[in-house]
Amino acid sequence: MIYPKKYDVVVIGGGHAGCEAALISSRLGVNTLMLTIALDSIGAMSCNPAIGGLAKGHLVKEVDVFGGEMARNIDETGLQFKILNKSKGPAVWSSRAQADMTAYKLRMKYILEQQKNLDIKQETVDEIIAEDNKIIGVKTNIGNEYLCDSVVVTTGTFMKGKIFIGLNEYEAGRAWEPPSKKLSDSLRELGLRVGRLKTGTTPRLDARTIDFDSLKLQPGDDEPVPFSFKTTNFNRPNIPCYLAHTNEKTHKIILQNLDQSPLYSGMVESMGPRYCPSIEDKVVKFFEKKQHQIFLEPQDEHSTEIYADGLHTSLGYEVQLKFLRSMKGLEEVEIMRPGYAIEYDFVDPTQLKHTLETKKIKGLFLAGQINGTSGYEEAAAQGIIAGINAAFQMQKKKLFTVGRDEAYTGVLIDDLVTKGTKEPYRMFTSRAEYRLILREDNTQLRLAEKAFKAGLMNKEHYEMVMEQKAKIQEMVKKLKTTYIFPNDDTNKKLQALGTKIIKTKTDLAKMLRRTEINYENLIELNPNLEKLEPFIKQEVEIDLKYEGYLNLQKQQIEKFKKYEELKIPSDFDYNVVGGLSNEVRGKLMEIKPSSIGQAIRIPGVTPAAISIIVVHLKKSNDKRYKSTA
Amino acid sequence: MYDDDVIAAIATGYGASAIGIIRVSGRSAFEILKKIFTQQPPYKHRYLHYGHILNKDSSIIDEVLVSVFEQPHSYTGENSFEINCHGGILVLNKILQRLLESGARLAQPGEFTKRAFLNGKLDLSQAEAVEKIISSKTERALKIAQRQLRGRFSSKLDTIREKILFLMAENEVIIDHPDEDLSSISFEKKIETVRNIQSELKNILKASELGNTLFEGILLAIVGKPNVGKSSLLNILTGTERSIVTEIPGTTRDVVSESFVIDGIPFTILDTAGIRKTEDVVESIGVQKSVEAIHKADMVLAVFDATKKLEDEDLHIIEHIKNTNKKTLAVLNKTDTPSLICKSDIPFDNVINISCKTRDGLEKLEDSLSKLSLGEIEDSDIVSLNANQKESIKNAIDICEQLIKDIENNIDPSLIAVDLIGLTDYLDEIVGKITNEDMLDVMFKNFCIGK
Numbered sequence A: 001m002i003y004p005k006k007y008d009v010v011v012i013g014g015g016h017a018g019c020e021a022a023l024i025s026s027r028l029g030v031n032t033l034m035l036t037i038a039l040d041s042i043g044a045m046s047c048n049p050a051i052g053g054l055a056k057g058h059l060v061k062e063v064d065v066f067g068g069e070m071a072r073n074i075d076e077t078g079l080q081f082k083i084l085n086k087s088k089g090p091a092v093w094s095s096r097a098q099a100d101m102t103a104y105k106l107r108m109k110y111i112l113e114q115q116k117n118l119d120i121k122q123e124t125v126d127e128i129i130a131e132d133n134k135i136i137g138v139k140t141n142i143g144n145e146y147l148c149d150s151v152v153v154t155t156g157t158f159m160k161g162k163i164f165i166g167l168n169e170y171e172a173g174r175a176w177e178p179p180s181k182k183l184s185d186s187l188r189e190l191g192l193r194v195g196r197l198k199t200g201t202t203p204r205l206d207a208r209t210i211d212f213d214s215l216k217l218q219p220g221d222d223e224p225v226p227f228s229f230k231t232t233n234f235n236r237p238n239i240p241c242y243l244a245h246t247n248e249k250t251h252k253i254i255l256q257n258l259d260q261s262p263l264y265s266g267m268v269e270s271m272g273p274r275y276c277p278s279i280e281d282k283v284v285k286f287f288e289k290k291q292h293q294i295f296l297e298p299q300d301e302h303s304t305e306i307y308a309d310g311l312h313t314s315l316g317y318e319v320q321l322k323f324l325r326s327m328k329g330l331e332e333v334e335i336m337r338p339g340y341a342i343e344y345d346f347v348d349p350t351q352l353k354h355t356l357e358t359k360k361i362k363g364l365f366l367a368g369q370i371n372g373t374s375g376y377e378e379a380a381a382q383g384i385i386a387g388i389n390a391a392f393q394m395q396k397k398k399l400f401t402v403g404r405d406e407a408y409t410g411v412l413i414d415d416l417v418t419k420g421t422k423e424p425y426r427m428f429t430s431r432a433e434y435r436l437i438l439r440e441d442n443t444q445l446r447l448a449e450k451a452f453k454a455g456l457m458n459k460e461h462y463e464m465v466m467e468q469k470a471k472i473q474e475m476v477k478k479l480k481t482t483y484i485f486p487n488d489d490t491n492k493k494l495q496a497l498g499t500k501i502i503k504t505k506t507d508l509a510k511m512l513r514r515t516e517i518n519y520e521n522l523i524e525l526n527p528n529l530e531k532l533e534p535f536i537k538q539e540v541e542i543d544l545k546y547e548g549y550l551n552l553q554k555q556q557i558e559k560f561k562k563y564e565e566l567k568i569p570s571d572f573d574y575n576v577v578g579g580l581s582n583e584v585r586g587k588l589m590e591i592k593p594s595s596i597g598q599a600i601r602i603p604g605v606t607p608a609a610i611s612i613i614v615v616h617l618k619k620s621n622d623k624r625y626k627s628t629a
Numbered sequence B: 001m002y003d004d005d006v007i008a009a010i011a012t013g014y015g016a017s018a019i020g021i022i023r024v025s026g027r028s029a030f031e032i033l034k035k036i037f038t039q040q041p042p043y044k045h046r047y048l049h050y051g052h053i054l055n056k057d058s059s060i061i062d063e064v065l066v067s068v069f070e071q072p073h074s075y076t077g078e079n080s081f082e083i084n085c086h087g088g089i090l091v092l093n094k095i096l097q098r099l100l101e102s103g104a105r106l107a108q109p110g111e112f113t114k115r116a117f118l119n120g121k122l123d124l125s126q127a128e129a130v131e132k133i134i135s136s137k138t139e140r141a142l143k144i145a146q147r148q149l150r151g152r153f154s155s156k157l158d159t160i161r162e163k164i165l166f167l168m169a170e171n172e173v174i175i176d177h178p179d180e181d182l183s184s185i186s187f188e189k190k191i192e193t194v195r196n197i198q199s200e201l202k203n204i205l206k207a208s209e210l211g212n213t214l215f216e217g218i219l220l221a222i223v224g225k226p227n228v229g230k231s232s233l234l235n236i237l238t239g240t241e242r243s244i245v246t247e248i249p250g251t252t253r254d255v256v257s258e259s260f261v262i263d264g265i266p267f268t269i270l271d272t273a274g275i276r277k278t279e280d281v282v283e284s285i286g287v288q289k290s291v292e293a294i295h296k297a298d299m300v301l302a303v304f305d306a307t308k309k310l311e312d313e314d315l316h317i318i319e320h321i322k323n324t325n326k327k328t329l330a331v332l333n334k335t336d337t338p339s340l341i342c343k344s345d346i347p348f349d350n351v352i353n354i355s356c357k358t359r360d361g362l363e364k365l366e367d368s369l370s371k372l373s374l375g376e377i378e379d380s381d382i383v384s385l386n387a388n389q390k391e392s393i394k395n396a397i398d399i400c401e402q403l404i405k406d407i408e409n410n411i412d413p414s415l416i417a418v419d420l421i422g423l424t425d426y427l428d429e430i431v432g433k434i435t436n437e438d439m440l441d442v443m444f445k446n447f448c449i450g451k
């Protein structure tokens, strides 16, 4: 039947991208429907039971500032929290938490169910209906047709998903859930290029059969810090992980059984990620390494299932069991669910705009693993951007895009739509050119204004952030204009602090730049200095200690922006531009960069080509040239 | 590309022009001028300003006239100026170098025209031509640059690239994969790698000096006893009447310099006073100068008079040249008149008969000059760096120094990364662009990471 209620936005899929997309679009006030293959799997963690990590923690916090749920959800359901890289500079501090994955998904489902403007239904979408390259609606497996203006597709690994365990293969979207067999054909018919990727997961073990006493304990931080800037009353347990190691015996077993691996027997030909190699890859490619780390992580506070991180494998069950039992502490281990490799359809993301709408079909948005990424956090970040834009388009508001200079979310999306990907794309801090500026600690400070202006943050919260910002600036200024003098008293204090004495009048900012000096020490030197709350103190320290580097990056950003602001109209005709090589022309026509800045980042586009386009743009913008040309 | 950097380029071609012009354009062009010019602002639009271009240490590079054009009333529509100096590729290059040091960058081919166009200074037909200029010139320049860069140094450049990539990958592993138990990368090893990169860069800089022959030209000293026809020779080589020619021996007393091009190699020729024992004070200073000229020169053109027997003075010159071990081409002049000596009387390997009067032998002379200057060197053996590239390598060498210090001080890896990215930015043109994707490739190949 054609369903009588017409929706503004239909979200296909209930994973991490789908949840954020559906929540934000309904929160922004448009009628939203989520269609998912399995209601029970909303917010499910198909792979490791953890949120955050390097560069991913950044994404989670950005999603939080944009009005998303991931940070809040892990804050309510995490089993341990840790700040990674705390011994290194603040730019690379990253939050990570182990999740109770059952609690995580239940809470997420609960939040969705409480949400106004949002309906949730368990149906499989077989077809996306479009006319004249514009979305009309979707058709499901039980014959329902839902009319809508926009569709956000967030199907994860489900499209034509195929699982491999040893030489056995079967169709599945995730472990034991049915795949979406028809949707990618529908996308193909709409004219989108679809490719195939591979990823994998690890065996789940029975905690009762592991000798934890012989393994190294890995607890979270004693003083855990929540992800969300909105979390108050934060009180979560600190349940440890354990560290195990493979050994030469393990490696030998794996090497002897490579013929049992679909990855090595040629059954799986698609490209897997380089950074998340299967254990068979690790053993083959790093033959000289005598051991690899295995992290045993709790999956659920109330279950004995243990996730064996570091052991992605597609080897057969028998081999998995054998190599597991070769490890110390796992001699008697029982597998509860085996590891597997999964192959699935994805859509080449260079067919998307920065809004995550496809260039071809108006109203069709894609987010998450369908765009070739990996990771819950990458999915959530795309989900929220796609959801915001599906809603904004409906409301005829200016669409929402994020720059590389503003957030990791911007880096992620720009990389995808500009360069595409050959393997499941994972975020790294090195991908961000302006890493020193895009930090976790300042996520709110740098994004509040953007979020508030777009209506994604309420006024009260915004004003609170602005107050913090003003306070930080005030303190930085103050320290630059407050001096200490080279008298006995001061120099004695300096010696006591283990730092060099001063010989001339010195401002406190300069003192703070010394590695061994912190803000508290400044108070000792100048008791008139006010006490600061920890966050303000930390930001003041970072601003001053890294000032030179931060200014350098700010300058680079100015230069970067200039190119971003040189827009290329979407109907710009590269065919009339002389002097471009066919290869470069082809790339430009395919990607249709929205600015000169983006064009520069397309691999293979030369500076000479950019010059030529700039000249042409000028010509077509300038009336003098237009009238005669 | 489009930016408002200050760009600079030599506007006059190599060759025999008496005056050289360097053109500079960009919003903050005058700030750069201020740094290197004895005359300080305000500069008057469309006026010629007289003064000297100075080195960093305030020593004088050249006496110049600078014409100033304020935006938008200049060719490019931007603030711009032109430095008119005393020709000669050496001086031009020095001034250009000085501009680059002070914040300008070398203009891309066609860039002045492009800017003129972008600022609405050209009419449509001129505008149509801009694209062609950019594509053809850039392509050619690029090809030449690449061919020259990737000669014998190809593998060295690749090693430098690999080393930088490895350092980056190591650094990023430490940042992005704190959980991994990587056999820690030793501190000394890192510093050693940076030092290696640094010394390779220094080698390339050195090697480029040979390549510079092509760009900066060869300094050629003409020597010979008085009245053998040195000035005449200079005049026919350069096609000018710069040197005074008389029948009176000892006419040339100063060193006169002039440029000309053979086979694309720019030569700067120094005409000198004839060498002989002399009591005349002015002339003896000239002689002293010509002795200096031989020392300064890359090559020597020794001139002998075919109408006279070899004299003490000739032998004196021969001995002098032989002592310096410089590449020498001997010329037996005035062969239009009956000769008293022949080629075999001159004790040099390369001797050519010539007549400045009839220009017989001129072609042969030019040919020999070209061959002798480059010797047996293959084209592919020459690293030719333009002024910008040299500046970049020098900057890269400096960053290496900083990097070593930062590694020694154990500063934060996210800051080390800034040094490393600075290094790759400078070496972009030289070793090829290093992208994050390249770094990730090296990282995943060399480090077993990822859970």
Ligand SMILES: Nc1nc2c(ncn2[C@@H]2O[C@H](COP(=O)(O)OP(=O)(O)OP(=O)(O)O)[C@@H](O)[C@H]2O)c(=O)[nH]1
Binding pocket: B224, B225, B226, B227, B228, B229, B230, B231, B232, B233, B244, B245, B246, B247, B248, B249, B250, B251, B252, B253, B272, B273, B274, B333, B334, B335, B336, B337, B354, B355, B356, B357, B358
């Ligand atoms: N017949 C003949 N006369 C020549 C030739 N080359 C130069 N002369 C004459 O030789 C005289 C000296 O020429 P210059 O070129 O002034 O000689 P120079 O070596 O520069 O002399 P100083 O500067 O005095 O050391 C002039 O009268 C020329 O005309 C030649 O090839 N043939």
Ligand SMILES: [Mg+2]
Binding pocket: B230, B231, B232, B243, B244, B245, B251, B252, B272
């Ligand atoms: Mg003379």
